[in-house]
Amino acid sequence: MKEILQKSWPADIAKTLEYRLGEKSLHEYLKENARRTPEKVAYSFYGKELTWEEMDEDVDRFAAFLAGKGVEKGDCVGLYLQNCPQYIIAHYAIQRLGGIVVPLNPMYKEAELVYLLNEAKLKGVVSGQELYGQLHAAAKKTPSVEFVVTTNYADYLPCQATLPLPEELKMEKVLIAEAVDFIEAIKTNEPFSGKVDIDLKNDIGLMVFTSGTTGRPKAAMLPYISALFKTAATVQANQVQEYDRSLAVAPLCHIAGMVMGVNTPVYSGCTSVLLTRFDPGAAIEAIEKYQVTVWYSVAPMNVAILHTPGIEKRNLTSLRRNMATSFGIPVTEQLAQQWKSLTNGCLMYEAAYGLSETHTCDTFMPADKIKWGSCGIPTFETEVKILEMESGELLPYNEKGEIVLKNPGVFKGYLNRPDATAETLRDGWVHTGDIGSIDEDGYLFFHGRLKEMIKCSGYSVFPEDVEALLNVHPAILQSAAIGVPDPVRGESVKAFVVLKPDQKGKVTEAEIIEWAKEKMAAYKYPRVIEFIDQLPATSSGKVLRRLLKEK
Known part of the structure; x- marks a missing residue:
């Protein structure tokens, strides 16, 4: 893999990670x-x-x-x-x-x-x-x-x-x-x-709730080095400079938004224009007024701006780099060309592959060698392998299997969950539960998820979490949640519900959706409810969501 990456690594980026102010928190x-x-603007918040x-x-x-x-x-x-x-x-x-x-x-x-x-x-x-x-x-x-x-x-x-x-x-x-x-x-x-x-490599500085491989949310324990290493790698790979002005609109509570909005300005010393949330009009005005040069977005944001009435008369030419993530809408060559035309030359490309357990950004896209449909190549000090899902054997190029990876940014384990930790973290390698492949040039392609996590508008939704909350409803005996395709949100939650015998005919699917809407985050509540007499399960009682998906 190291030899393969030599030909894909950008010529203008050093192959060794160099910390701007040294290895410290x-x-x-x-x-x-x-x-x-001291007098330089760090963050600009609506002026x-x-x-x-x-x-x-x-x-x-x-x-x-x-x-x-x-x-x-x-x-x-x-x-x-x-x-x-x-x-x-x-x-x-x-x-x-x-x-x-x-x-x-x-x-x-x-x-x-x-x-x-x-x-x-x-x-x-x-x-x-x-x-x-x-x-x-x-x-x-x-x-x-x-x-x-x-x-x-x-x-x-x-x-x-x-x-x-x-x-x-x-x-x-x-x-x-x-x-x-x-x-x-x-x-x-x-x-x-x-x-x-602070012991950078061992002291925990961040705990992010994630599914791991199964179960309700678990707290992934990330040491201080994770934030430093991944931010430094992201800044160097994407050539963010101290003179840049970035736009931060992704949620700071989300690991990707944290890297780009909380950590990157501090690490690079650049100025960040911070917005509470994404709004096309506010984002356009921010880019124009503050001459934003670097932006991390999700593809639907770019599409929203492209479809803003009168956008062809706005001036977004200060932008030079736009790292974007495919959530709901993929980052395609066609979309990138439309963005380049609007901005008079801004490079737009897939940001990275990553997960909460690794502080994300395990790959980056070489800006001079973009490969559409891929997640780029492994970042600094990162090894990525594709393993056969049953045997665990290393697979050759272009074969689909489980993505496993290792670098200095991986987590220390799940809080109070030794079994889940042992399943995911093995000899320093994170077994992601994601399906991927690597081509002859070292580019990683993401094909889907082994784990049953549902990805709604970029947020991770854990079936067990939805089920635990649904089962509080007085009419529900059992429930099982799966992800179903959604052209805008990527996936939406569908829940199969078994009603209590005395409640059949007394509650509707729409009523349960409205109830769930009041009890759960907006990205999480089920958009579809289907009543079912019995959930498919193993002899031990484990629900077979796979069969529900096939149904």
Whole structure:
């Protein structure tokens, strides 16, 4: 494989990974940015410009607050927020204390939060004020939670916004008696002056909930080196420079959004234009006004912009690179050509293959040797193999099998799940449960998923999680969830439901969908319900979702 990659590796990118400021935690990179370029804008939030010096001071002040609440090395603190500067400040403040960041998707509802908060035994949570109702109800069932911080996103807005504001940034500020206000925590604490020693390769800095191979969400434990290594590799492979201006619209709670929005600006020292969420109009204005040069998107975002009325009159020519992911809509040569024409030359290509257990970005696309339909070639210090699914034997080029990989960014295992860890992580190799192949040039092609995880609009949905939540419904005896093709979302959830005998004829499929919509995140709730008399199962009672898919 190494010999094969020699001919595919870009000529203008060094084959050895070179850390810009040395091998140290990213929160130390942030502090070094503040020392070297204190007045440079780090993040621009709808016109509010935060310099590296200001970011560093707010991180230190919030770290001091957390320390006052008893947060120590190894403690877990959750982030239940939309994209905002507060997310980034809290992320690095937690890690300055040697703590563990636990992202919580703001789409989560109470029942989902109860499970996740208890699983990770969170000591505290930083929440958007509009999400507090869900969190408050869940925290009452979570003994480990000792404090909650709430924030109004508008606290970090300028007096006059320069971009269209989404509704969540127009909310009136509400102070919650049971919680601490984020801004007050910043204002009333002197900057943290201590230093916590971090073992990059062994200390856990991030826990991301994922399915692993089966079961309800598990907390994948990622050491501090994972974020540093993968961010450095992504920046070097895609040639992101200190003078670049990036656009961050992907959810920061998602591992890909974290790499591009939380980590890449800190590692590279570039300026990031941060939006709470994607809106075509706001994204177009941001690119124009701030002369954005680098963007990570998902393909539907590009399509939405291309179909915006009057887009041919807008000026997006500052863009030079657009790493994109195929979610729902594939990144094709035709789409890339349309984007190149609109932007007068911006390169658009598939961003990478990766998963939460590896801090994503295990491959990259050589910009001078794009191979459409592939995920690119293995990134720095990364080995990828394709194994036969039954025997585990190494397969030749172009043969489909399970993708397994190894690099310095892989996780340490699943929290409190030794069996699941042993199944996925073997001698340093991550057995992904994904089906792929490698061609003669070393390019990885993704063909599907061995595990039964469902991918909806880029989010991972675990069948057991949907089923556990559905089974709370008083009319449901059993349920089984599968993914079905969706032309826009990639996949949607379909649930087969066995009703309790006395409930048959008393509840409709539509009523269950509406009930689920209230109980689950928007990307997760079933779009289709089918009543069934009995679920197919093995003699031990394990539901055979494969047979439901075939049905």
